[in-house]
Amino acid sequence: MKFLAVLIIIILAFIAATPWIKEHLPAQYNPFAPLTVTDPANIITRYKLKRLATDPEACLAVMTRARDDGWVSFRRTGSMHGRCPLEQPFIIQRFGSVQLNTPFLASCPLAVSSVMFVTDIQQHHALASPLARIDHLGSFACRNIYHRDQGRLSEHATADAWDIAGFRLQNGERISVHDHWRQPQDKAAWLQQTFRQSCRYFGNSLGPEYNAAHANHFHLGMRGFGVCR
Numbered sequence: 733m734k735f736l737a738v739l740i741i742i743i744l745a746f747i748a749a750t751p752w753i754k755e756h757l758p759a760q761y762n763p764f765a766p767l768t769v770t771d772p773a774n775i776i777t778r779y780k781l782k783r784l785a786t787d788p789e790a791c792l793a794v795m796t797r798a799r800d801d802g803w804v805s806f807r808r809t810g811s812m813h814g815r816c817p818l819e820q821p822f823i824i825q826r827f828g829s830v831q832l833n834t835p836f837l838a839s840c841p842l843a844v845s846s847v848m849f850v851t852d853i854q855q856h857h858a859l860a861s862p863l864a865r866i867d868h869l870g871s872f873a874c875r876n877i878y879h880r881d882q883g884r885l886s887e888h889a890t891a892d893a894w895d896i897a898g899f900r901l902q903n904g905e906r907i908s909v910h911d912h913w914r915q916p917q918d919k920a921a922w923l924q925q926t927f928r929q930s931c932r933y934f935g936n937s938l939g940p941e942y943n944a945a946h947a948n949h950f951h952l953g954m955r956g957f958g959v960c961r
């Protein structure tokens with residue numbers, strides 16, 4: 733009973749403070765302000781990312797702003813039908829100056845999380861030379877998890893997961909999940925830090941520590957809430 737009373741007081745206080753929050757809180761802490769892909773990865777940002785999954789219009793608005801600001805190039809493709817239907821998915825072509833080995837298909841929430849993650853590594857993670865390209869293994873595959881005959885559909889069946897195999901720098905250096913997760917030290921440290929950073933933008937991030945199936949890539953998916961293994 734006491735707990736309920738306290739809860740009601742907290743809720744009422746929050747409602748009373750709403751106009752103040754809307755006006756005064758910086759956008760990255762304000763749950764009512766639209767998400768921007770350069771927002772820092774905090775709990776409010778994560779909540780806004782989660783909310784985009786059920787609000788396609790708001791999600792598209794975030795992507796359009798990100799494109800106008802030069803963080804991503806994409807186009808939309810028609811809806812796909814069948815066992816693994818997709819509603820007007822995005823084809824991600826590059827992230828600003830960061831190229832891709834090949835464009836990839838993404839649901840809108842995956843597209844937003846990917847832009848935020850790549851923008852973050854470009855801006856904040858020191859490398860010998862700027863990031864030039866991301867080598868990935870794909871995002872969309874109409875299949876069950878681990879290619880099993882039975883069981884639930886993979887996140888890849890809804891273009892809600894992206895598998896990254898490695899990175900290339902402008903000086904030509906290559907950083908591969910398979911070859912450099914443990915050594916040499918500088919590449920390993922950068923890869924491991926980059927993996928941890930991904931956990932702030934995706935529902936789940938699975939890497940080489942998780943199991944042998946992930947020895948050569950980071951699986952970055954939208955299911956879950958900060959699963960990081």
Ligand SMILES: [Zn+2]
Pocket residue numbers: 888893894895950951952
């Ligand atoms: Zn995967």
